Amino acid sequence: MSRRWTITVALAGYLFASIGVILLFSCNSNELNSSKKGMEENMYDEQHRPQFHFTPEKKWMNDPNGMVYYDDEYHLFYQYYPEGIVWGPMHWGHAVSKDLIRWEHLPIALYPDSLGYYFSGSAVIDYNNTSGFGDGEIPPMVAIFTFGWEDEKGIAQRQGIAFSLDKGRTWTKYEGNPVLDINLNAFRDPKVFWHRPSQKWIMSIVASNDNETIIPDHVKFFVSENLIDWEQTGEFGYTYGTQGGKWECPDLIEIPIEGTNEKKWVLIVSINPMGPNGGSGIQYFIGDFDGKTFEIDEQFKTGGGLSKTLWMDYGRDNYAGVTWSNTPDNTFVLIGWMSNWDYAQQVPTERWRSSMTIPRKLILENTVKGLRLNSKPIDQLKELRKRKKEIPAIEFYEKRAIADSLVNSTAEVILQFNKKGAGEDSKFGILLKNNKGEQVNIYFETSVNKYFIDRSRSGKVDFSPKFASIDAAPRIDDSDTLKFHLYIDKSSVELFADDGSVVMTETFFPNEDFSTIQIYGTNGGELVKGEIFELNSIW
Incomplete structure (x- = not known):
């Protein structure tokens, strides 16, 4: 039987909860909105409007x-x-x-x-x-x-x-x-x-x-x-x-x-x-x-x-x-x-x-499959980081949960999984979810050695018969270490996997902003470490 353990991370509000400890923060709205010069006051607050793209x-x-x-x-x-x-x-x-x-x-x-x-x-x-x-x-x-x-x-x-x-x-x-x-x-x-x-x-x-x-x-x-x-x-x-x-x-x-x-x-x-x-x-x-x-x-x-x-x-x-x-x-x-x-x-x-x-730095690297052009987020994006939450190592045979809060349903997420010892049908990934049951699933599946983004249940998908999709990318790296580096905005996710050797960029349009990240693994393996950064708006 497949066992699935999760780490749940809340995005909405300002609540940090970790093993019974609750911290409350406030946010300087002037700082977030200082560059909205000459624009309608709520232009960059409208539904689906990206905050750092x-x-x-x-x-x-x-x-x-x-x-x-x-x-x-x-x-x-x-x-x-x-x-x-x-x-x-x-x-x-x-x-x-x-x-x-x-x-x-x-x-x-x-x-x-x-x-x-x-x-x-x-x-x-x-x-x-x-x-x-x-x-x-x-x-x-x-x-x-x-x-x-x-x-x-x-x-x-x-x-x-x-x-x-x-x-x-x-x-x-x-x-x-x-x-x-x-x-x-x-x-x-x-x-x-x-x-x-x-x-x-x-x-x-x-x-x-x-x-x-x-x-x-x-x-x-x-x-x-x-x-x-x-x-x-x-x-x-x-x-x-x-x-x-x-x-x-x-x-x-x-x-x-x-x-x-x-x-x-x-x-x-x-x-x-x-x-x-x-x-x-x-x-x-x-x-x-x-x-x-x-x-x-x-x-x-x-x-x-x-x-x-x-x-x-x-x-x-x-x-x-x-x-x-x-x-x-x-x-x-x-x-x-x-x-x-x-x-x-x-x-x-x-x-x-x-x-x-987001702007990406292009790097030509030798890989196990020959020369490849890798893409990495530019260093300047680090300037958008605000609060950081470190996620401790977790083995996926014992259920653990850590709650965190980030502003405006935006985040930079850096995770490292170890798939050694995981079953042939194991998955490691992240779910973006809201209170309406809508979700986007970003994950790696060991049975096919591929990364996936599933946006088939992401909210508004019926505007085009070609939008709802489960999209795949073959992995290049052959190590047991899986690296996820994600930039999540109100209507998009960009995955830079394994130091940018695999990249996936997808948009989505939920009826309600995503408010929860769920980090999960199945059938063994572990989360080695993780970081989640709250991000400032560029507007």
């Missing part, structure tokens, strides 16, 4: 764009439709941050014009003024984006640029737009960076079916000396990775292999549909780049022009993720759109739609 003040948002660091500011541009809470004519919304955590909303940066909507793209700082857009003192910030407009074949796509000399506050559109047009209807999402060895700008951009000839999804590479004149130098894809959906939002980065003096190139590509658990997802490829084209490493080829698919995130809600350019410490920090095109336009929010993931 970036969201637009109102209306529709999707892909992050133009992510660049300059003069002590991280810029986050994003696909934005200011007239509704569904996708529409795309603008570039804009926000800035000093720490990647707390954001200041700025006016819309780029509006649709006669050349089309402003689809996804990137931004760079042209320090050498190769474009000629600078004034001799201030290097131009240059945005590179896709124009999308309707023609007789559907949506036609070509590339344009704009520049700013005041830290992205105002923009001048290049009068010679578009700068790149190869007569394809699916040709979008340029990601540009400066390649020091060749002293040229490199553009990665996706292309596929032009509605007349079947062209498998792939990435094209272009080079330029001035961000205006572009020459194609290579291609990658066609048969590699997962096909069958649209490739989008490529990102090519050179990243060190942890613990070595080596570096490898990683090509990140989103795909929709055909994600690992349905709908949208992010795959990546590891290989080499010679300044002209990308070649996948032999260890990932499977013959016949095919390759293994490596997924950055196995959850349903991380898409279009790309990295910031020009970061001060040369690290690679990625943020994604925390939704899925399967249901993004139907989720039950009223004033706004969609949020971004």
Whole structure:
């Protein structure tokens, strides 16, 4: 018979109870709400509104764009439709941050014009003024984006640029737009960076079916000396990775292999549909780049022009993720759109739609299964921590309970289980629950060696037939130690398992905020240690 022992942790209120001891705390509401400047007083208190994830003040948002660091500011541009809470004519919304955590909303940066909507793209700082857009003192910030407009074949796509000399506050559109047009209807999402060895700008951009000839999804590479004149130098894809959906939002980065003096190139590509658990997802490829084209490493080829698919995130809600350019410490920090095109336009929010993931630091590491791109929460998130509760070691043959309280149904949870001695059908995990019987279950199952997130009973699930789901991620680490690192917000959970080698990001919409965490194990094993942090709101 399966035995199930639990540790119950209450999230609502301010009660800490531990083995008969009760502590009562108060909270400084001014501290939590001090950055709600210029907004409606209750905007960030509405149901399902995230407390430490970036969201637009109102209306529709999707892909992050133009992510660049300059003069002590991280810029986050994003696909934005200011007239509704569904996708529409795309603008570039804009926000800035000093720490990647707390954001200041700025006016819309780029509006649709006669050349089309402003689809996804990137931004760079042209320090050498190769474009000629600078004034001799201030290097131009240059945005590179896709124009999308309707023609007789559907949506036609070509590339344009704009520049700013005041830290992205105002923009001048290049009068010679578009700068790149190869007569394809699916040709979008340029990601540009400066390649020091060749002293040229490199553009990665996706292309596929032009509605007349079947062209498998792939990435094209272009080079330029001035961000205006572009020459194609290579291609990658066609048969590699997962096909069958649209490739989008490529990102090519050179990243060190942890613990070595080596570096490898990683090509990140989103795909929709055909994600690992349905709908949208992010795959990546590891290989080499010679300044002209990308070649996948032999260890990932499977013959016949095919390759293994490596997924950055196995959850349903991380898409279009790309990295910031020009970061001060040369690290690679990625943020994604925390939704899925399967249901993004139907989720039950009223004033706004969609949020971004927390920023993640990307690290390339050798694992028991070869090179893998791991994701870890950025260190700045620790600044949100308030009270900490340490959970003592517990073996799962004796029932123990510890109660704790955290504000606003948000928490950072760090747990370490030991599955040695556990049965073949054991589970270790966390339940998020409320008083209505709704729940989200995040767990590891030994019989299949996988992590799972089950949101099938999470509350509002009937807005889309594709939302209720039980999603799985294969484990990479082969040790007996299971590490859970979770960030729980009002309507999302992000799991970084085994030091970020397995990542799952999922949204949920309970009818009542989750108020309880239940930590559990079955059939042996133990909780080695645990920490739960109450988190401040960024608003």
